[in-house]
Amino acid sequence: MEIEEYGEKFASPFLKKALKIHSDTRRFMSDFLKDRGFIELPPVIISGVTDPLNHPTSRSQIEIYGHIYELTKSMIFHKQLALHIADKIFAFSPNIRLEPEKRKTTGRHLIEFTQIDVEMRNTTREEIMDLGEDLVIYTMKKITEQDGDLLSSLGRKLKIPSKPFKKITFTDAYNEFSDKFEEELSKKAKEPFWIIDIPLKEREFYDREDPKRPGVLLDMDLIYPEGFGEAASGGEREFELNQIYTRIAKKNQKPEQFKWYIEFGKKFGFPKSAGFGIGIERFVRFITGAKRIEDVTPFPKGIGEFFPL
Ligand code: ASP
Numbered sequence: 001m002e003i004e005e006y007g008e009k010f011a012s013p014f015l016k017k018a019l020k021i022h023s024d025t026r027r028f029m030s031d032f033l034k035d036r037g038f039i040e041l042p043p044v045i046i047s048g049v050t051d052p053l054n055h056p057t058s059r060s061q062i063e064i065y066g067h068i069y070e071l072t073k074s075m076i077f078h079k080q081l082a083l084h085i086a087d088k089i090f091a092f093s094p095n096i097r098l099e100p101e102k103r104k105t106t107g108r109h110l111i112e113f114t115q116i117d118v119e120m121r122n123t124t125r126e127e128i129m130d131l132g133e134d135l136v137i138y139t140m141k142k143i144t145e146q147d148g149d150l151l152s153s154l155g156r157k158l159k160i161p162s163k164p165f166k167k168i169t170f171t172d173a174y175n176e177f178s179d180k181f182e183e184e185l186s187k188k189a190k191e192p193f194w195i196i197d198i199p200l201k202e203r204e205f206y207d208r209e210d211p212k213r214p215g216v217l218l219d220m221d222l223i224y225p226e227g228f229g230e231a232a233s234g235g236e237r238e239f240e241l242n243q244i245y246t247r248i249a250k251k252n253q254k255p256e257q258f259k260w261y262i263e264f265g266k267k268f269g270f271p272k273s274a275g276f277g278i279g280i281e282r283f284v285r286f287i288t289g290a291k292r293i294e295d296v297t298p299f300p301k302g303i304g305e306f307f308p309l
């Protein structure tokens, strides 16, 4: 992106409106969680350990004082471990994910974005999905109330979803639509819905394997309707050391990659918890109906080119 293009971008009425909605979205999500007793964790940008993710993104690291830090891909481990401080945690977590170039045109990938990462102790997947539904509904209602005029001027009318959101298992979705199931289902849907029971090979080691159904995880993705695609990922977490080692091995990863997480857990315990992460820019894109995720933020970092600011 050239410097001149920022002038055009900043002058666009769309960005002005989207940024106000973006700001309010963050406020309402935070209000909702704080009202429910969640404590906000400050963001972690560099750390000795980060989310491996399931899809290939190159690792981004910096060396400081002779030590290697990774840039945060998600605060999954930090939010889990912070449950030693409080039972309900959330963070506006800035994530860096060096996505492959083929994702350049999806309209919903940035290499730098923020997700609201939520985690709660002694909770089931069903309970955390219920909380996620309430959070999405509350935010959409508040935006409709407070920014209704802005939405109308963008030609956007939001349908407030009803609870409970529909659920479809990964296997059923895959059997019906094969590889493109997420896209196809999202296009057909009128309200957000869940994809549940994602198989082990599709997800990271930290999502809990159902003890009654080996190979099936107690996890989920939230998908927006109207073709806006993935909103969130989440699940119950593995909390037994042996199982954590087994799961890391099944991903062909090495425990050394997660050394600091494991050492902490060995000493102080891995909390039994569930949680999810909702991408903020994607949520704002859905709320505003923006074509591209780049359009809802002033300094986007898209895939495959240089963005100087
Ligand atoms: N760590 C997940 C992600 O960033 C979200 C979650 O499972 O809470 O995709």
Ligand code: MG
Binding pocket: 221, 230, 232, 233
């Ligand atoms: Mg995901």
